[in-house]
Amino acid sequence: MSTKGRAAQAREHDEVTLSEGDGIRYLHFATEWVQGAMRIAKPDELVLEYTRQMMAWLLFLEPPREASIGQLGLGAGALTRFCLKHTASPLAVVEWNPQVTMACHLFFKLPAPLRLVIDHGDAAAWVADPVRYGHCPVLMVDLYDAQAQGPVRDSVEFYANCRRVLGDVGVMTVNLFGKHESFPHNIANLREAFDGRVALLPQIDAGNQIVLAFSGPSLEVEAATLLARAEDVEARYGLPARRWARALIGGKRGEPLRF
Template identity: 60%
Template structure:
């Protein structure tokens, strides 16, 4: 294992073990990872779950996907390789972007833009209203003690930044005091349309919030979509779908 000397809080540092490079913000907490030989692979289970919106939407060339919090660029690299959509990232710290360019193969493409701005200010921009098909929100600092942006107004702005039909995923910690208040505020902003993916070993709990007409589909249709996502994107989507179905009444249909 190799590791850079620890730096002050929020200063990006990195370590490497068994072919995987990790990003830290001046602490032992992992803020992102990249398998050096397969950089587009989503190494961490929670980053795979952050793509859970694919169960409900298939991105197209005309769509724009938004990322709040660059981390090690994992979601950006994956989306850049697997979709043809436009990609816009809000990252407040230019040093994070710089280390991603130097060590984490940040995509350099006309389809990808990184804005250096506080996520709460960025998502509230008038030009971002209705702009995004999907938003992936992963906002943590060096202490990783709950999201650094989690107010009701922030989640309301996320709702307004989505297209008429859109999905947001948020990385939370299931056993942390911040979890219930975030679930409540996301629910308030999205009219209660919030579902939870299964908690992973590290304690991350990804939630999905939906905007648009109520989705009422047969169990078979949802599982068919999950199998398609699994085949095309290499993600454990069938497991996700079964977890979501377990949260609904067993009627042969599922409503989200």
């Protein structure tokens, strides 16, 4: 299906359905594809590995104090709950389907503090609004519909607007499918929009592959510095950050890393 056709399809609100197994509740859009998950006994835990990797921006930035952490696509609210628990940052979430938000409040223990703002609308229109430019130095993008055939928003223009939302210094994480036909298209568009400043984490077993994109001055980081930062992130947030750092370093331990 073309991007144009899928974009038009994505304007319809998908039916929200639930399933449960082994103490985990899952969000679906009336298909077998999982759109999000929550461990019922530990709702703040990031159950799915790809959601943990979506927090890899912590390797490069502290959670903002005044500007917002941005999230495009609410899913089951896992990233939102995690950020509410572990940071004091305002959160700006964009979700197309109001039924998803309702399900998150009713079935996925999503709180509603004042520092959480959820806008219901098209993420592409949200990032294109100049009032958003510089609004979120952190942006997590996870935009899928019921068919889960690659992101529903993936143009160069969309990613360029995401870069503007990041402002002068920022990091974006994007959830892609590594072996899907949409992957090369997305990587090419991300590289064009971010002047090549893109880094990839390894694909996980479920097929997800998280990509980081950077705005602001070029970064040059020693491998030892990145590993030290990863140890700190792992200790503070309980995330496998050293694994992420080692993946980004690869065979470049003896030379600076450039992002």
